Amino acid sequence: MSEFSKVVVLGGSGMIGARVVESLKGLDVEVVAASRRTGVNTTTGEGLLQAISGADVVVDASDVHSFDEETLRDFFVVSGRNVAKAEMEAGVKHHVTLSIVGVDHLPGNPYYAAKARQEQVAQSSGTPFTIVRSTQFFEFLPTISGGFAKQNSVNPPDALLQPIAADDVGSILAEIALEKPRNAVVQIAGPERDAIAHWLRRAFSVTNDTRVVAADKTATWFGAPLEQESLVPAHPDRMGTMFFDPWCTSQSARLALSGNRYATASAELERQIKV
Template sequence: MKIVVIGGTGLIGSKVVARLGERGHEAVPASPRTGVNTLTGEGVKEALHDANVVVDVSNSPSFQDDDVVEFFRTSTSNLLDAAGAAGVGHYVALSVVGADRLPESGYLRAKVAQEELIAASTLPYSIVRATQFFEFAGQIADSATADGEVRLSGGAVQPMAAEDVAAAVGGTAAGAPVNGIAEVAGPEVFGLDRWIGTVLAARHDPRTVITDPQARYFGALPDRELLPGPGASLARTRLSEWLTRQ
């Protein structure tokens, strides 16, 4: 199958392309680096020519509320139009576990808007909702740092390795459309504060993690909203194993 991976040169996308290629599929990475811009539509029609499946793991270059909503609405609309015209038989998108439960987060509202556009289209589709990635721990710490302290709540998360996210997305792309949502998550539950503190300690980062119940995570105050439901598929990679590999 020809599978076009939008965002195929990024963290998750490059891993999806590699996995699909190993399975014998024609996996084509598409991103601004390859001349495909889903915001302007440049190169999209050409990239989707003869594609059987489209996988969208792209992300907004800005996380400001208005910017991220505009990105996902415009990008997804352009992709859906081009995929429909190309006769694509399966549209796969990566989203976030709990996106619909934390509307105070602009980023998560944008992901819900993306999901709704896909579900309302005429294309067969699969939405893979994943939990937070281990690889983003440093970015989360940086966004929560002030005066050398990292202020995070104890809100529960069940993070996972990017490799496991890519495996779930690639497996979904190679299978039949579910016309719904599938959840994937890591094998362990942490508080945001404990997860990030563990990673920083392993990296000998001198910053102190302060537990602050009022600390926001991308605009939201999560409790257990970011945890997957009982039907989620659980990845095998534990945080300690991932840290050992780094």
């Protein structure tokens, strides 16, 4: 049984945060979902200290959908500092940050660079911490394919991916939150590893997308050059249990793969990213 009795989840209404909240509800612990919807703004600090008052653990699963460097810096770095300050005042015993496998060596990607700085803020905050770096989620395959779409083809980098289901990420984060702080990085991944192109072909087979998927050795990961294993952990500390085929029948998959989301790149990626 955990020594912790109250957990606050920042970004508690988001894709992963909501899953963390749901997982914690079944683990005999008080859980609070905090987000802008509940009056908590980590960028300005509004409502933050009040939200985490009395909490033993804070899980930061908050996110912003942008590739603008200033927006990312303000969100992840400024918010990280505000969270760290509030945690020290509130006497939080364990801080958990959700991050990404590869953030420590892909500075050419502005999102990854901002997440790396967020990690640094957490590590130097003075509050015991655990950094959880996850591989890409199955749910992000539409966005990934959109970022590499070129007319009737999709040409991702020639690198490996080991995606994980968002449900698995949520449950693993909940378990780690109630464990003793590692003061270190924990890496998590899905049970299957293959080339990015392979994953996109599998996804296209589900959505009946007829575009050709072929790896491009010159393509970057949204600005960052890749090696074969840049996006996968050498030795995952924890593995998700959901394989891709059964995931495709889940409600999460139906939401992620609905409509024609594979057919065109998102406006944000088209406008701001050159592959």
